[in-house]
Amino acid sequence: MTQENKNDFVVDVRNLHVSFRTFKGYTHVLNGVNLNVRKRERISIVGETGCGKTTTVYSIAQILAQNARIDSGEIYFNGRNVLTMPNKELKALRASGVSVIFQDPIASLNPVFTVGSQMKEVIRYSGVEGAGDKKVQEERTIAALKETHLPDPERIMNSYPFQLSGGMRQRICIAMSLSTPRDLVIADEPTTNLDVTIQDQVLKTLKQRVQEKESALILITHSLGVARQMADRIYVMYAGNMVETARSGDLFRRYCHPYTQGLMQCIPKLSGGGISEGIPGHLPNYMDPPPGCRFAPRCPYAVPECRQAQPPLYEIEPEHYVSCYRYRDQASGVMGEEV
Amino acid sequence: MAVKIIKRLLSYVLVLFGLSILIFVLVRIMPGDTARIALGARAPEYAVEALREEMHLKDPYPVQYIYWLRDMLRGDFGDSIITKRPVLQDIKSYLPATMELVVLSSIILVVFGIVLGVVSTKYASKWQDGLIRVLSYFGIVAPAFLWAVLVMLLFAYLIPVLPVSGRISTGMTPPPSVTGMYIIDYLLSGDPAGAWDAFQHIVMPSVVLSFAGLSQGARITRSSMIDNIKKPYADAERAYGIPERKILFKYLLKPSMNSTITTMAMDIAGIFGSAYLVEQIFGYPGLSSYGLSAMMNKDVFAVSAVIMIEGVIIILFNLISDLIIRALDPRVRLAEQ
Structure with missing residues (x-):
């Protein structure tokens, strides 16, 4: 792999291990995650519920739950390691570097404050020019709402979240996250809780706004279809590992990892063939995960070696990595190692 | 808003009415002879009898209750038998x-x-x-x-x-x-x-x-x-x-x-x-x-x-x-x- 300078990335996550303290002990959820995002790039993380997508992005924004523990790894944000950052810098990162759009638009706005006051508060702590000025806050809020195609911004500002529809609320969250310039927007399944008819509009708005504001985007989704539509690159995640990553087009042309293949087969096709039976088995128990490849117990191609050591990410074409021993022979390199 | 508060106040009046009945009953079932306690053990019987009359203690309870409620609504809570003041x-x-x-x-x-x-x-x-x-x-x-x-x-x-x-x-x-x-x-x-x-x-x-x-x-x-x-x-x-x-x-x-x-x-x-x-x-x-x-x-x-x-x-x-x-x-x- 040609080692890119870490300064070229907005985010560069290297070999990240995260566990959670539970009543029974520690669950080892993230098992060496690698992920990077270039400036103005849109990437998508795809995987089933519980595979660690949210944990990965929460680690980047440093909003993990209190029982989480980062065991090892590095997270660079604009070239600075988030994990060793002094508190003051971390505050600045949160205020102006990264913003997060959550899955549930009902729960992601505070129920007892008006939309306007919440949006103004975000601008106030964003560190943009004139952030402390009430007039600036007001103007930026109105502008952000307008740009998100919300009708009648003044009325919306004076409304409480429960007076608005789910689609409107999610647009407000998008507006809020981009009311000031951000290097990175993280959207955690932003449309899962919306009507299908609205999902598309909200995604379009998100994509458009991210492009206009020249932010990078990490979109978490269950759906490979959404990922393809939204992202330049896709990461496929399974049980705390990135198992495959490639440019969107490349991934759909040539999906390699057995898990990705399973996911692809799960996409219902218009041409018929019925609904796929899915991938047999389920996610491993994080308390006592399999020692080697975590997908091995469900993998039709698993060999003894798979159960012994975690396969590295083999580069099989430019920017296309897959974590599976079956591709060792075709690999031109391994992520994280100079060839 | 105003209607809501008025409704609430009306319901409170009902609560107070219920409370008044409860208090009345509770106080009446407390043991002891009110008039006798008020005047003391040595007071002559005719004086105690007169006080009973004055306090309407000989009337049936519902009548006593009406007297008490009427006086209370007029702002007269009666006299204390201990301090002898209103x-x-x-x-x-x-x-x-x-x-x-x-x-x-x-x-x-x-x-x-x-x-x-x-x-x-x-x-x-x-x-x-x-x-x-x-x-x-x-x-x-x-x-x-x-x-x-x-x-x-x-x-x-x-x-x-x-x-x-x-x-x-x-x-x-x-x-x-x-x-x-x-x-x-x-x-x-x-x-x-x-x-x-x-x-x-x-x-x-x-x-x-x-x-x-x-x-x-x-x-x-x-x-x-x-x-x-x-x-x-x-x-x-x-x-x-x-x-x-x-x-x-x-x-x-x-x-x-x-x-x-x-x-x-x-x-x-x-x-x-x-x-x-x-x-x-x-x-x-x-x-x-x-x-x-x-x-x-x-x-x-x-x-x-x-x-x-x-x-x-x-x-x-x-x-x-x-x-x-x-x-x-x-x-x-x-x-x-």
């Missing part, structure tokens, strides 16, 4: 003392209850949280009069820093009566030393009275805040770099206040109940002390009046708590429209 006059002189105690203890209850709740949320599962939890269990479990004795031993006997009883030190002249609350009256008459003296006297009983409600308030605040801290909006606020303290005290506290306010209103009402013994222990001349001695002596009119007045005050506290919740929570306020 009950209303007694209440006027004792109520401010109790109100001063209840108000101060409510302030302590609300402020410390909420602050301790927020602190235990902030340090959830750490030692600070554990300490507050254990202390609040003590506060909830042990009755106020027990704390009264303990606190008195500690701060008036072992470390004598606070006066042991009364409202002001002997030798002090009470302030000119405006509100009847000594601290305020002293301040109004420009005597801060007097106010300080009155404060020193009231601090122990009011702290003791606030313990139970404070502890419960802290627990309830913590549990609703812990529920809300898991909501995505709390994560979002952190992710946007809003200072932690502001998130806790503003953005998490406000949506978590409903159950806190409701229970605190009930706990403040409970203070009146605990005050009966606590005022007695601290020799504090308040309405509860007065009510207690009235009960001991079967002072029919005094007991009824004290309970009625406290009923009205408790209802007022409930109304206020409802109004505060409406003001704080738009979901409650706007759902009605």
Whole structure:
């Protein structure tokens, strides 16, 4: 792999291990995650519920739950390691570097404050020019709402979240996250809780706004279809590992990892063939995960070696990595190692 | 809004009506002969008989009740058989003392209850949280009069820093009566030393009275805040770099206040109940002390009046708590429209 300078990335996550303290002990959820995002790039993380997508992005924004523990790894944000950052810098990162759009638009706005006051508060702590000025806050809020195609911004500002529809609320969250310039927007399944008819509009708005504001985007989704539509690159995640990553087009042309293949087969096709039976088995128990490849117990191609050591990410074409021993022979390199 | 309040007030009138019947019955079934107790064991029978006649004690109970209700609505609560003065006059002189105690203890209850709740949320599962939890269990479990004795031993006997009883030190002249609350009256008459003296006297009983409600308030605040801290909006606020303290005290506290306010209103009402013994222990001349001695002596009119007045005050506290919740929570306020 040609080692890119870490300064070229907005985010560069290297070999990240995260566990959670539970009543029974520690669950080892993230098992060496690698992920990077270039400036103005849109990437998508795809995987089933519980595979660690949210944990990965929460680690980047440093909003993990209190029982989480980062065991090892590095997270660079604009070239600075988030994990060793002094508190003051971390505050600045949160205020102006990264913003997060959550899955549930009902729960992601505070129920007892008006939309306007919440949006103004975000601008106030964003560190943009004139952030402390009430007039600036007001103007930026109105502008952000307008740009998100919300009708009648003044009325919306004076409304409480429960007076608005789910689609409107999610647009407000998008507006809020981009009311000031951000290097990175993280959207955690932003449309899962919306009507299908609205999902598309909200995604379009998100994509458009991210492009206009020249932010990078990490979109978490269950759906490979959404990922393809939204992202330049896709990461496929399974049980705390990135198992495959490639440019969107490349991934759909040539999906390699057995898990990705399973996911692809799960996409219902218009041409018929019925609904796929899915991938047999389920996610491993994080308390006592399999020692080697975590997908091995469900993998039709698993060999003894798979159960012994975690396969590295083999580069099989430019920017296309897959974590599976079956591709060792075709690999031109391994992520994280100079060839 | 106005209609809502009027409806609520009407329902309170019904509650008070029910309360009046209850009090009437309870006081009548208390053992002892009212007229005989009033006049003493040595009074001649004809005098006792005359008093029975005068107090309508020989009429059937429903008729007695109507007389009592009629007089009360006219503002006549009858005469106390102990002090021989109109009950209303007694209440006027004792109520401010109790109100001063209840108000101060409510302030302590609300402020410390909420602050301790927020602190235990902030340090959830750490030692600070554990300490507050254990202390609040003590506060909830042990009755106020027990704390009264303990606190008195500690701060008036072992470390004598606070006066042991009364409202002001002997030798002090009470302030000119405006509100009847000594601290305020002293301040109004420009005597801060007097106010300080009155404060020193009231601090122990009011702290003791606030313990139970404070502890419960802290627990309830913590549990609703812990529920809300898991909501995505709390994560979002952190992710946007809003200072932690502001998130806790503003953005998490406000949506978590409903159950806190409701229970605190009930706990403040409970203070009146605990005050009966606590005022007695601290020799504090308040309405509860007065009510207690009235009960001991079967002072029919005094007991009824004290309970009625406290009923009205408790209802007022409930109304206020409802109004505060409406003001704080738009979901409650706007759902009605």
